Amino acid sequence: MARKISYMNLFVIVAAAASALLACSAQAQIQQVALPYALDALEPEIDNATMNFHYGTHYATYVNNTLAALKNATDSGVRLPVATSNLTALISSIKRLPSPLNTTIRNQGGGAWNHALYFKHLTPPGSPATQSTAISAPLRDAINANFGSVDNMTAALSAAAGKVFGSGWAWLCYTGNSSADLAITTTPNQDNPLMGQLPGAPAVSAVGCTPILGIDVWEHAYYLKHGPKRPAYLEAFWKVLNWQQVSKNYDSAVQGLELDLSEAAPRALEAPSKAVSAGSSSSGSAGFGAMAAAAAALLALV
Amino acid sequence: MPFTLPPLPYAMDALEPHMSKRTLEFHYGKHHQAYLDNMNKQIAGSELEAKTLEGVVLSSWNNGSPTPVFNNAAQVWNHTFFWENMKPNGGGAPSGKLADAINASFGSLDEFKAQFKNAGATQFGSGWAWLVADKAGKLTVEKTPNAVTPLVEGKTPILTMDVWEHAYYLDVQNRRPDYMNTFVEKLIDWEAVAKRFEAATA
Numbered sequence: 424m425a426r427k428i429s430y431m432n433l434f435v436i437v438a439a440a441a442s443a444l445l446a447c448s449a450q451a452q453i454q455q456v457a458l459p460y461a462l463d464a465l466e467p468e469i470d471n472a473t474m475n476f477h478y479g480t481h482y483a484t485y486v487n488n489t490l491a492a493l494k495n496a497t498d499s500g501v502r503l504p505v506a507t508s509n510l511t512a513l514i515s516s517i518k519r520l521p522s523p524l525n526t527t528i529r530n531q532g533g534g535a536w537n538h539a540l541y542f543k544h545l546t547p548p549g550s551p552a553t554q555s556t557a558i559s560a561p562l563r564d565a566i567n568a569n570f571g572s573v574d575n576m577t578a579a580l581s582a583a584a585g586k587v588f589g590s591g592w593a594w595l596c597y598t599g600n601s602s603a604d605l606a607i608t609t610t611p612n613q614d615n616p617l618m619g620q621l622p623g624a625p626a627v628s629a630v631g632c633t634p635i636l637g638i639d640v641w642e643h644a645y646y647l648k649h650g651p652k653r654p655a656y657l658e659a660f661w662k663v664l665n666w667q668q669v670s671k672n673y674d675s676a677v678q679g680l681e682l683d684l685s686e687a688a689p690r691a692l693e694a695p696s697k698a699v700s701a702g703s704s705s706s707g708s709a710g711f712g713a714m715a716a717a718a719a720a721l722l723a724l725v
Numbered sequence: 726m727p728f729t730l731p732p733l734p735y736a737m738d739a740l741e742p743h744m745s746k747r748t749l750e751f752h753y754g755k756h757h758q759a760y761l762d763n764m765n766k767q768i769a770g771s772e773l774e775a776k777t778l779e780g781v782v783l784s785s786w787n788n789g790s791p792t793p794v795f796n797n798a799a800q801v802w803n804h805t806f807f808w809e810n811m812k813p814n815g816g817g818a819p820s821g822k823l824a825d826a827i828n829a830s831f832g833s834l835d836e837f838k839a840q841f842k843n844a845g846a847t848q849f850g851s852g853w854a855w856l857v858a859d860k861a862g863k864l865t866v867e868k869t870p871n872a873v874t875p876l877v878e879g880k881t882p883i884l885t886m887d888v889w890e891h892a893y894y895l896d897v898q899n900r901r902p903d904y905m906n907t908f909v910e911k912l913i914d915w916e917a918v919a920k921r922f923e924a925a926t927a
Contacts, residue, residue: 480899530849588796589871590850590890612850641850642890643899651755651891 468659485534492527533613539684546665559670596632597676635672764797799872812914830864844868856884858925883921
C-alpha cells in the first residue's frame with residue numbers, strides 16, 4: 424500500500440521542524456512558567472488572593488529583577504560562564520559569577536527558579552494528579568526505599584518545613600547517590616541546594632542535590648489565609664501537589680536532565696500558524712524535546 | 726521563673742489605620758507570645774532562667790554560634806522593643822539632642838529616613854532595620870536578618886522596624902516600601918527613641 428504524502432503535509436512538518444530548530448538556537452529569555460490552572464483553581468486549599476500576589480507579584484518580580492540584572496551585566500560587557508537564558512545553569516554557577524551579580528542571581532534568580540518549580544507542581548485539589556496513585560513507580564520505589572512510605576516522607580518534609588526559621592524552603596531532592604537517592608533538606612531565603620554551599624550560609628544538608636518538590640515557607644505563601652499557622656498551610660499544600668509533575672521532576676533528575684521549568688505543559692507539534700516555541704525559559708530540555716518531536720514526525724512520514 | 730510578655734503599650738486597634746488590629750492580634754498575640762512560650766520551654770530548669778532577657782539573648786548568641794534558644798529569646802527582646810517604639814498618632818519629627826544627633830550623623834532627618842528605609846528594603850527575607858547609638862552619640866543605620874539584633878555586637882539600638890512579612894502582609898501584602906513609609910511617618914514614637922538615646926549617651 425503506497426503512502427501518499429501530500430505536499431501540504433510535508434510543508435507543515437518541515438515548517439514546524441524549521442521553526443522548532445530556530446527556536447532552539449534563539450536566545451530565549453527567562454520567563455515565568457505559564458500556569459496550567461487558573462489563579463483561583465487551588466481554592467480552598469490555596470486562596471485566590473494569595474495566588475494573585477504570590478504568582479502575579481512576588482514571582483513576577485523575581486523574574487523581572489533577574490532579567491534586569493542579566494541585562495545590566497551583559498550591557499556592561501560582563502562575561503558570564505553560562506547562557507543568560509538558562510536559569511538552572513545560572514543558579515548552579517553562582518560561585519562563578521562576579522559580584523554583585525552573584526548576590527542578585529542568588530536572591531532574584533533563586534526566587535525565579537524556586538517559584539517555577541513550586542507553581543508548576545501544584546494542581547487543583549481533587550484532581551487525579553493529587554492522588555498518591557499518580558506517583559510514578561520509580562518515584563514510589565525511591566520514596567519507599569528512602570523513607571519507608573509516602574506518608575513517612577510527607578510527614579518528614581512537613582516537619583522540616585515547619586522548622587524553617589525566617590524565610591525559606593523545604594525540599595525533597597534527588598541526590599544522585601544510588602544508595603540513598605532522595606533527601607530532605609531546607610534552605611534559607613531563596614537559596615536552593617543547586618547553588619552549592621554558599622559562603623556565610625548555614626550548612627545545607629544534601630547540598631548540590633536537585634530539588635524535585637519544594638514547599639515555600641516564606642510568610643507570603645500562607646499569611647493571608649492562615650496568619651501564623653504554618654501547619655495549616657502545610658496540610659493544605661499536600662492537597663494541591665501534582666504528583667505527576669513531581670514524578671516527571673524525579674525522572675528528569677535521574678536522567679541527568681535539567682528540570683523542564685519552561686512551559687507548563689509541553690506543546691505538541693502544530694501547524695506553522697501556532698509554531699512550536701522551544702526553550703521559553705530555563706531548560707534546554709524543552710528545546711530538545713521540540714526538536715526531537717519534529718524529527719520524529721519527519722521520520723514517521725518516510 | 727519563666728519570663729512573661731509585657732502588655733502591649735496600647736490597645737490592639739490603637740495603631741489603626743496604619744497598622745491593623747488584626748496584624749497586632751497575630752503579631753503580638755501569636756508570634757511574640759509563641760517566641761516567649763518556646764523560649765520558656767527551652768530554658769526551663771537551666772541557669773538561663775536566672776538571667777535577664779538580655780542576658781539570655783547574649784548568652785545564647787554564643788559568640789556567633791547561636792544555640793536554639795537564641796532565635797526565640799532575641800525575637801522576644803526585639804518585639805518588645807518594637808512595640809515600645811511605636812505609638813498612636815506617632816511620626817512627626819524628633820527634637821532636642823536626638824534631632825541634633827540625627828542631623829550630625831546623617832545630614833538631615835530626610836536622609837536618615839531614606840537610609841533607614843533602604844536598610845529595610847534591602848534586608849532580603851526576614852529581618853529588622855535599626856538605628857543604633859554609640860556612647861558619643863554617633864548614630865548609624867543597620868539591618869539584621871531573622872532574629873539577629875545589634876545587642877549581640879555590643880551596640881545600643883534606639884529604634885527598630887520589623888521587616889518580617891508578618892509585620893505587614895495583612896495590611897499591604899508585598900508592598901514593604903508602603904509599610905516602611907507608614908512606619909516612619911505615622912508610627913514612630915520619637916519620645917521613646919529620644920529616651921533611649923539619652924540612656925545610650927549618659
